[in-house]
Amino acid sequence: MNVMAKAEKKISSAFIYFFGSFGGILFGYDIGVMTGALPFLQADWHLENAASLVGWITSAVMFGAIFGGALAGQLSDKFGRRKMILMSAIVFMVFSVLSGVSPDMGEASAYYLIIVRMLLGLAVGAASALVPAYMSEMAPAKARGRLSGLNQTMIVSGMLLSYVVDFLLKDLPGEWAWRLMLGLAAVPALILFLGVLRLPESPRFLLRKGDEAQARKVLSYIRKNPADIDQELASIKETAKEERQANQKTSWSTLFSGKYRYLVIAGVGVAAFQQFQGANAIFYYIPLIVQKATGQAASSNLMWPIVQGVILVIGSLVYMWIADKFNRRTLLMVGGAVMGLSFILPAVINWMMPNMNPMTIVVFLCIYVAFYSFTWAPLTWVLVGEIFPLAIRGRASGLASSFNWIGSWLVGLIFPIMTASMPQEAVFAIFGIICILGVIFVKTCVPETRGHTLEEIEEQGTNRGRVKASNPEN
Structure with a gap:
């Protein structure tokens, strides 16, 4: 336990905020990657005149995200923000790879990719819900506005990254170009997973589960003044009490x-x-x-x-x-x-x-x-x-x-x-x-x-x- 505590003590607030918001990169990458992949996919699978299939392939991630955000919000209250972000990264990795290795079976290929991207959307929706929640619970009140801007910057940076990857891969043979574009989404998901492994759990979730000592320890990583820690713990307790009462009514x-x-x-x-x-x-x-x-x-x-x-x-x-x-x-x-x-x-x-x-x-x-x-x-x-x-x-x-x-x-x-x-x-x-x-x-x-x-x-x-x-x- 002492060894773990010492290891955790080395975590800087900058590391926490960077990887706490890094899920926005995944969100943005998958919004943007289909932009470049679609022309090659259309040509490879002869979908130039299949507008509805093209629309479903593109929008399937957002359809899955409708449910992923709601599901992640409920599960994170039970298992914690950190564990659910890790789970989202795993789901993102798996279905990004499965998107890239889509079998070439004629029109059936399109339906396979639609289903896989819907399941990938569960992770995208989860990231879109979990990252702001985690960041708002870790950030000091005076920095929440700027850190919400950091989340937006991560999202659009993920989009830009996907556009650059698409551009760099555009000269590959068409059947390889779109597959690599989609499959490489697993790389930022892996980076997120490895980074979040070192992140602490949200102090708000820890207090909700009755672990005040660990919540205090986490706050000590990201708050300099001990008096601020005591005040924030008291504020979190009061807010949690009000929310429980509100939810009951x-x-x-x-x-x-x-x-x-x-x-x-x-x-x-x-x-x-x-x-x-x-x-x-x-x-x-x-x-x-x-x-x-x-x-x-x-x-x-x-x-x-x-x-x-x-x-x-x-x-x-x-x-x-x-x-x-x-x-x-x-x-x-x-x-x-x-x-x-x-x-x-x-x-x-x-x-x-x-x-x-x-x-x-x-x-x-x-x-x-x-x-x-x-x-x-x-x-x-x-x-x-x-x-x-x-x-x-x-x-x-x-x-x-x-x-x-x-x-x-x-x-x-x-x-x-x-x-x-x-x-x-x-x-x-x-x-x-x-x-x-x-x-x-x-x-x-x-x-x-x-x-x-x-x-x-x-x-x-x-x-x-x-x-x-x-x-x-x-």
Whole structure:
């Protein structure tokens, strides 16, 4: 025990925060890797005219993630955040390899890959739920905002990594290129597994299980002042007590009672709009988008995903710089307005000038990605983390996450079907209208959370509920 304690003492807070957030790399890698793999997979399996199969192969991970996040949240309360992150890394490794060795059996191959990627999605959804939970429970209160930005930076860095890997492998024979692209996702999963082996368990989970001595030891690794440790232990105990009492008094119907309805609609709505605005259509299909616009083979357009990835990483760093300087609502509305115009203007220009340069749409997509990267991408989860009162936080956060994954899955599924049946500019114009609807939603339905305590935010919901109850026609 003493030897283990000494070994654990050597763990630095930087190591804990780095590998605590490293699961975002897995999440981002698998979001991005199909972007480059898909053109080669389509050619290898002759799926160029099978839009629905292409949509299912691409979106299967998100379908699995809908269930993976919910399942991991429940299991982590029983077994711990650390053990579930380790389990997610193992699942990710296994099914990444199985994706890369998909048998070539004609159309049956597509169904095999869809099933394997759904199971892989369980690990992706688990990582998306477990990493923020672990980080929020390990980070000091004053650093939680920056560390939420670190998680976003890890996700987009994983996407950029996958785009670079796709580009480096593009000159291999087609049947090998996509297999290696998918299979190499096992490498960051292995790194995560080895890193998390040395991580301590969350002090909050340890206290919930009655192990106060170990919780104090873990806090001593990441807090310098002993007085802060005592204060935090007392705070965790009090919060855990309040949550137990809240869970005993609430049900799913509580979310839509007059007192909480306003805040639940606001948080879940923002989470859903983030995906239905169409960002993932770009991230999954940008080579095919460029191919349709220019006529060049999608497999020769793998530099464009790297451009998008660089923009995303820079945007995540910009967000960390401006996060506490502007209101959440202001950033969401400005970002959503520019994103909407970036989708709508190419359709308008093409209507007015049918001979428009086909790369115009790609330029506008880069503008969209730039504004998305420092507004809706990170702020959705900051706002979801702030807006739900304690009594409903667990259920409401899970509902918001589910709607977000459902949106991600549907966009990935239907985009190739839509572009097969209508002009590409028209498809993006539809997403642009959804962006503008998102701006209207934020303006009319979402309260400002920056600079407000959780109690003040809850009071806004309570007051809005009273107003609605006294003026039902509104």
